[in-house]
Each structure stands twice: as structure tokens, then as C-alpha cells.
Amino acid sequence: MKSRETLISLAEASRRASKILTRGASSELGTGAAPTFEDLTEALHFALGDGRIWLNDQRMVLMQSLVLGRLRAEIIDAFGTEAAKAIFMRVGYMQGLRDAELIQKRFPNEDLTHALAAGPRVHTLEGFVKVTTKHFEFDGTRGTYFGEFYWDESSEAAEHIASYGLASEPVCWLQTGYPSGYTTQLFGKPVIFREIECAGMGAKRCLVVGQHADAWGRDAPEREYFGLEWKNRRSYPARTVKTQNAEPVAGPDGDGIAVGVSASFVRTRLLLQKVAETEATVLFVGESGVGKELFSNQLHEMSRRAKGPFVAINCAAIPENLVESELFGVEKGAFTGATSSRPGYFERASGGTLFLDEVASLTYSAQGKLLRALQERKIERVGAARTTHVDVRVVAASNVDLAEEVAANRFRQDLYFRLCVFPIAIPPLRERRDDIPLLMAHFLSTYSKRHGKTVTGFTRRAADALLKYDYPGNIRELQNLVERGVVYADEGGQIDVIHLFAGSEPLPGFTVNLSREGRLGFTPFDLTRSLSGGGSAQEPVPFEDVERQTYQAALTRTKGNVAAAARELGISRAKLDYRLKRLGLATTA
Template sequence: MPKRPSGSDSVTLRQVSEAAASPMLRGDFRQLASGASPTWAELADALHFSLGDGRIWLNDQRMVLIQSQVLGRLRQEIIDAFGMETAKGIFMRVGYMQGVRDAELVMKRFPDQDLTHALAAGPRMHTLEGFVKVVTRHFEFDREKGFYHGEFHWHDSSEAAEHLSHHGLSAEPVCWMQAGYPTGYTSTLFGRPVLFRETECLAMGAAHCVVIGKNAEEWEADAPEKAYLGLQWKARHSAPSTSAPAASPLNETVKPERDEVVGVSARFLTARLMVEKVADTQATVLLVGESGVGKEVFAQQIHRLSSRARGPFLPVNCAAIPENLVESELFGVERGAFTGAVASRPGTFERANGGTLFLDEVASLAYAAQGKLLRAIQERKLERVGGTRLIETDVRIIAASNVDLAEEVRAGRFRQDLYFRLCVFPITIPPLRERRDDLPLLADHFLRQFRLRHGRHVRGLTRRAMDALLAYDFPGNIRELQNMIERGVIFAEPDGQIDLQHLFTGSETRSAKPENLALNRLGRIDPTGLQTDYPENLRKSRKPEYPAQPRETALEELTIAENRLFAEALAQSGGNLSAAARHLGISRAKLEYRMRKAGLL
């Protein structure tokens, strides 16, 4: 048996699982210790507001605040337009997808949790999001037998309240979206379909809603939930492993590295849609955007989606070609054309024949070279330097510029005729500071990429590291983020997390971080440090709400708060120093040193 924490007569489920000869494949809600992780505080810490920036985040998922009455009115209109059964299916599907996403969030944020703790986090997540207060009565499962059974009570369901206000008392349960949520959440974690059905409902006159969850096959054969959710009940989502140790990132299947177009923000999706529209044509494309936004990655994507995908993709950095060598590099050279030309050599146009030629930083070409480029693009024929015969080429041109070519034309530095030849289908790629919604996705993409490349086991980014990235302006755009994540992977401790000190080690200037959702004693949001819109002179004249403390007193209170944090983390982990250190995002040695120094060990 595992050792018990001093002064305690109980052991945690995690300790039992770690001490067992094989990982536990079954669980019971009664096995959970009170305050089992992930706690309310840990889940609430994942929710934060990017004040003044129009964004709310739940870990790396963007959220929105919407009035319950708006959902109620939308629900009423869908019922009136399509009928009760169609509305039921729509809202149940919405709840299902919300549960799936929250299950993925819990698996990502708390990867070391066993299945029992991960399942127990579902009702807390559901309550945190404000739809209903969930009270867990009981749940148990056996993964080997594929068995699950749970009972939950819902109090103050917003969905039931809205139904009552629009339709009065109902003859059947109406919390459709809320029933879909645990179905999606539990099925994702459990790895097989688990259906939740409301048996009593506030809208039917009951004191509260009662929900039962069972394996899909245990409900009657014509369970309508299957049709509502549009699922064939295939295990499409991997659950947290309890039959083997969690796979290390080093054991991930190594795929050939290829840059990918990643993002979900509105401006990014607009650019990607334009890429998809033009890719299967032969049109010339002009990519415009700041340095580092990924213009070459977009060009590669256009090539991959085109009919020329089997042909070569040849990138040319026009800024790196000396002015006197532009013609020979682009069009090739015949033997003896000039001193040193000992052999004939094809240029980039010939080598890209049948494929795509990507001209990066095309604005840096000399004025004379621009004329020769225009002729080759326009006539689809070229002559090698020192040659006498015309060579036909079949090349698609994708050009890129980090400056406004129209402004360059007005300034007389770029040929107007070449500009119109290149600007057949312009695509503007937004800078990273204008697509902050994509930061978590990009960070995760680069994290997986560099873990494989450098053979480092890094678990991810800490919450405050992600907060800092979300607030940073990224003058170097995607390239700078890529460098920071690679730096973090190299710098972070093995099996640890990437923190602020691992990311911001260069000349980067961090912005004020987004505010976390902190609760004051009255339970209200308390965004400390919130900047106001007062004029500077008025802001300076406002008196602080509390008198400033002496420096010594402030430091003492900071030390006390730190020691309390360490003690709470150790208590929540059942006396396991390593687990407490992981929870705090520091190394075990650092935590042990600080606790011994404070006399806590």
C-alpha cells in the first residue's frame, strides 16, 4: 500500500493507482477525496478576460458572453419555424459539441489526471459556464467491461427557465442543450458512447432536474438522441489512458515536417478562403503582408491545392540576388556567355517548369530586372544569357511583398506594368497581432513540432506564459512566435512547462497581460490593475482606495501568501511533492528548497 500523508488516515485515488501493479480501469465517485483536483480554483484560473481587447478565454478556447434571454428567444423562434423535434436536435447537438471541447480542454490542461478525476471535472466545468448548477449524486464506470452509470441533479437550469417563460409548463424534459453537454463530455473521455437523458425537469414542475447517464446500448434501441446528435457512435476521440502510462511527446509518430496554414481568426479565414478560391486556377497571385507573417507558407498551400502539385515549387528570394546576377539566376546562362560560364545552366524559370515559381520580396528587384521579368511572365518565353533561342516555359507565378507595391509604383521604384501583371489576385495576410485568436493553436502547433525536432519532453505552456503571449504585439509575427516556442522547448526543464522566463529572454518587451477571472470576497469579478479611460491628469489625481503599505510589510505578506500557496498545493496532491510542483509549474527541487527554507517540510 502507498504511504499515507502524515496526520492523515486516508489515501487518494491517485496514490492507490500509482501503487497498483497495473493502472486502474474502473472508478467510483465515492473514491474521490473532497477537493479533488481539478478544483474550482484550478478551473476558474483557466477563465480570463482580455480586457479592452474583446476576447474571453477558457484556457486556449475563445468564449463569448451572451444573455440567457437571447438564447431563449432564439430557441423559441427555431421551435416556431421548424418544430419541437428539430429544435431539440439542434440544441442537443450544440451542447454535445460544447461538452466535447471541454473534455479536450481538461485532457490538455490536466494531462496527468486519471479518468475518475477527469470525469468529475465535467460537472464543475458545466457549472462554471453558467448554464446550470450541477450536483453529482453518483457515477461509476468499468472501462474493461465498457460500463458507465451516473446520476446528476441540475439546479436553476437557465434552459428550463427560458422554456417556462415562453411556453409555460412542459409535458416532457426541455433541457436539451444541457443533456447534450454531458453526453459529449463523457463520451469523449470514456472513449465510447454514453447517453445522458433528463428524467425530471424544472420545466415540468419538478424541484430540480434529474439526469441519468448510461451506455448508449442500455437505452432503448430507438433512442432519439442518436439521431439528434447525428453520430454512429464510433470512438473518434481518444480518452486519457489508464491502461498504460501516458505517452511521452517523444514517442509521438514522427511525421515529415511541413509548414501548415494554422488559424481560426476571422481575418485569417478570409485569407485562407481566398487561397482556396484561387488555388485550382492558373492565375498569378500577389501575397502582401509584413515580414514573418508566413507568405511562403501560404504560397506552398496554393501550390499543394493546385493542379501543379506534382510539379516543382521553387522559392526565390529576390532580395538575396545581386543586381548583376538577376538575369542569369532567373533565366539561366549558356556556356561561354561570360568569363567563368564554363557550362550551360538553366535558370529558376526553366527549373520550375510545370510547377510554381515563388518570387519573394519582389519589390527589391532593380528597375531594369523588373522589365526582363515582365517580358518572361507576359510572353512565357525566355532567352538564357548568351543564348540565341527562345525557350518556352509553363510556370505559375506567385509573388510576395512586405511593402505596398502600389505606393512603390507611385514613388517610381516599381514598374506599373509589372505591378498590374502580378496583381491579378492579391491576398493580404494579416499580422499576428491582428489574429490573436490563433495564438493558442499556433503555439501548440510549434510546440509539437519542436518537441519532435529537439527530442525534448515539455508538457506545454503555463497559464501566465500563454497570458503573456496573448498580450504581446509580435513585431516579428509568426517567425518571432516560432522562435520563442523553440527557445522555450530548449530552455524549459525536462517534463516541465514553458514559463515566462523561458520565452522572454531576448529584447522582447512584454505588454500588460490580460486579466484573470479573480473573485473578491463578495464573489464578484475583481480585475485588479484594470486601466481606465480617464485622462492622464485625472488618473494621477485619483487617490488610491487603500493606503500604501511599508515595503517590509508588503514583502512579509507576499512571503506568507507564497507559503500558503505551497502548503495548499501539497495538501491537494496528497503530500506528493512532485505532483505539487507540477501543479505550481516549478521543478520539484525548487519547491522542496523553498518549503524547507520556510519550515514547511
């Protein structure tokens, strides 16, 4: 008996084939195929008062179209049309590539057809042009792609007409580069788009066509514009830039990280590079948890003393009566119990770097002994009759303002000037939020490997919370939050807010995002206003209150059906039962 032929959806075919679809076309997509505009707008957040706009974990900026048009005109006038065209196509290409990476990260389970279909929506969301898909199809096995798209209301065409009038050739260079970069990143092979009709030439709307690079022939100038080939490096030199997706430089334990992209972090890094090759004493100043020891280790690795030892000591951990023996060593028989001679930290670090953390915690008498060692470069072991020369570079760190400690007579002024030859202030994490996505990805990878778990990433709510949180414990606290999330999250799942904040930390106020109507509004999960009696949305709220409200709302919507509420929340029935019982919300049968 013949089996009945069954029709299945594209998404189901993708699941059955383990998401490996080598062919696809836009005609196979259903109406409202994910990710929809609503899905994408949920990724766009406005951190009001914080000076940042986020598209998932990528920082965005708002810029007037008029300003971009003016800049475009000045580049054309200064360098010519061809150079301007190459520059703007390259910028658009990089923008499209980054947005494709965003789609891959935020919607990792979507097949290639759906991911390609999301490109026009992201492009439209960013405000440059309204994109309508006419048709696209691809065959990954054969390496072929073909697509046609309509563009309406191109801001680039409008700005060109305002500056130069109607053009004799297509002028939407930035927008042409965008789908080229986006499709190339997803398809895995070079795809080049060209504008066939352009509103800047008087057409009603723009029409663009994209094909795999070989279909355009070998003389396609876009290959050079997009960096696929560089025929003339003098005209368009390529430069390798370390981006947020670059492999981070980890500390000795694999947890720390000494790389970033924020302006404040880059300034700190440049200061480190300036002083590394010298013998100057360096004083690191910053809050607890910002990575002062890690920076000190990096300084050592960059210096001429890199082959020597790096010895770190926490001055706050040395008992007052043992400071001298710990720093300078002790001779056999110097006191009761000294059964053998022992070198101190200065001798152990000879030829390398000695890192003195929390130096402000040393007693006044201990500060005097340290000053003498720094000035004379000689030490004397406890109970010894001779001095020993030491070749060591001293790097100190403090989480308090030493100048204020000097003014309060708690720190020696002469020692302060001896240590503060080259001060470097390390900014707290809340002042370098652009580095948070990089740190999140690094710690997620580190702890997933360490604990043997597969965690696919962070939910929108979790990423939103981590970007907004103030981190009183700085990088160390972010590190702990991510490790907690990896341990708490389900195998093969994502880290959510409930996996990060255990109850002792106040839940941060969520950023503002776009509503369906295109207006700024708070996300549905932001319950700070209702829980604080109508107070400010930035007011921190205990997470337990938010968790209780979330479960109560889910139970209300499902009319008390716990299983349905669990499905809605994306957790198992057993987990929801446990959490309801813990919060005192469980109902008796």
C-alpha cells in the same frame, strides 16, 4: 508477522497504478478534490479590448440567456419540438465533449474519477445551470457508468417557461446533451443522460440520470441526436468539420502550417482555392513571417502544375549585377568566368511555379527585364543569340505596399499591374489569434520530436502570454518561441513563461480573469502595474524585471529560504541559485 494494513488516498492509488484506475465513484473523492472551482476559474481569461474570452485555449462568447431562449423558441416554431430537441441536444453534446478535452489537456495528471467530477464545476462555471453531484460510479472494465446530478436555476428551463409556460415533458435539452458529451469523451464509451425531473415542468429543481448507452436500450433516440448513430440522415445530416484538433497541414520543412480556423485565415484560404486552378498571376502581400512562401507552395500543390517544379527565389538576396543571369541563365563564354552554360530560375521552373519573394527589392532596371519576360513568356540567356519559350506560372510576394512603392517611383507601374492580377493579403498573426492554440500544439509536437524531448504542454501563464503577445515576427516568431520553450523546459515538464521570453522581447500584458469573488481581475503573475509605477497594465515590461520581482517575492514569502522558494516556484534549487546569481540576487553565505 502480518504487515500492517495501510489506507491510501485515491490520488495515491492512481499514482501507484500509473494512473490506470478502471473503477471509481464520487464517494471516494475528498472534500475540495482537484480541480477546484478556483483551479478552473484560473483558466478563464478576458482579453479586454481584444474582443476575446478564453477558457484555457478555447475561445468563448458571452450571450444573453434571453437571446438563446428567443432563438430556441423560433426553432421550435419553425421546425417543431422534436427537431429543436435534437439540435439543442447535439449542441450541448459537442460543448460537453470540448470541455472534456479541455480538462484532459489542462489537468493531464488527474485520474478519471477526478476528471469526471470536474464536469459539473465546468458546467456551472459557464453559467447555464448550477450542478450538484448526488452520486456517480463507473467500471471501465465492464463498461458501466451510472450517475445522478441535481440542477438548480436552469436558464433553459426558465426561458422555456417564459415562452410557453409549464411543459408536459423535460425541456433542458442543451443541458442534457452537455454531460452526455463530457462523460462520453472521458469514459471512452457512449454515456447518455436523461432528465427525470425538470424545473420546466414545475419541479423544484431538475434531476438528471446518466447511464452507459446500452443500459437505456437500443431504441434510445439520443443515439441519433448525439451522432452515435444516424438512422435518418435527411432529418439530422452529419457533416465532418475540420476543428482545431485536426491534424495540421505542414510545410515542406515540417515547421510551417497552412491551416487555421479564424475568419481572416479562412477568407485567405478561400481566395487561394478560387485562383489555384487558373493560370492567373498571384501577388501575396503581408508582413514578414506570415507564411507567404508556404501559401505559394500550397497554391502550387493545388494547381494543375502540381507535378511540375516549385522554385522559390528571394529577390533581395540577388546582387544587382547578377539579376539577369540568375533569372534568365547564362551561355558559356558570355563573360569571364562563364565556363559552362547554366539555366536560370525561369527555365528551372518551366512547367511549374516560380515564386519571387520580396519582389519590391529588385532594381528599376531589373524590374524592366522581369516585365518583358512576363509579357512575352520568352527569355534570353546572357550571351545567347536566341530566345527560349518558358511555360511558367509566376507568383510574387511583397512585405511592403507595392502601390505606395509605385507612387514613390520605386516600382514600375506596368510591372505592378502585371503582377497584381489576383492579390491575396495574408493577415498577421495578431489578427488571427484564434489560430494560435492550433499553431502552439503543432509546433510543440514538431519540436518535441525533433529534439527528442517529452514536454507535456504549456502552463497557464505561458498559454496566457502566447495568446496575448503581439508577434511582430508573426508565425515565424511563435515558431521560434515554442522551439525555445521545448529546449528550455525540463524533461517531462511544461513550458512556462520563463522558458519562452529570453529577455529581448517585452513581456505582454496578461489577460483578465475571474477572482475568487467572481469579479474580473488581473492574475497574480501580472506585475506590469507595480513595475511601471502604476501605469497601464497593457504597457510592455522587460521580462528580466518581472523575473527579478517574482524571485524576490518568493524569497520574501519564504523568509529567504532558497529551497522553499524553489519548491514554491516549481523549479530545482540549483536552477533558482543560478538565476538568482545571474540577476544579482544571490546572498552570500
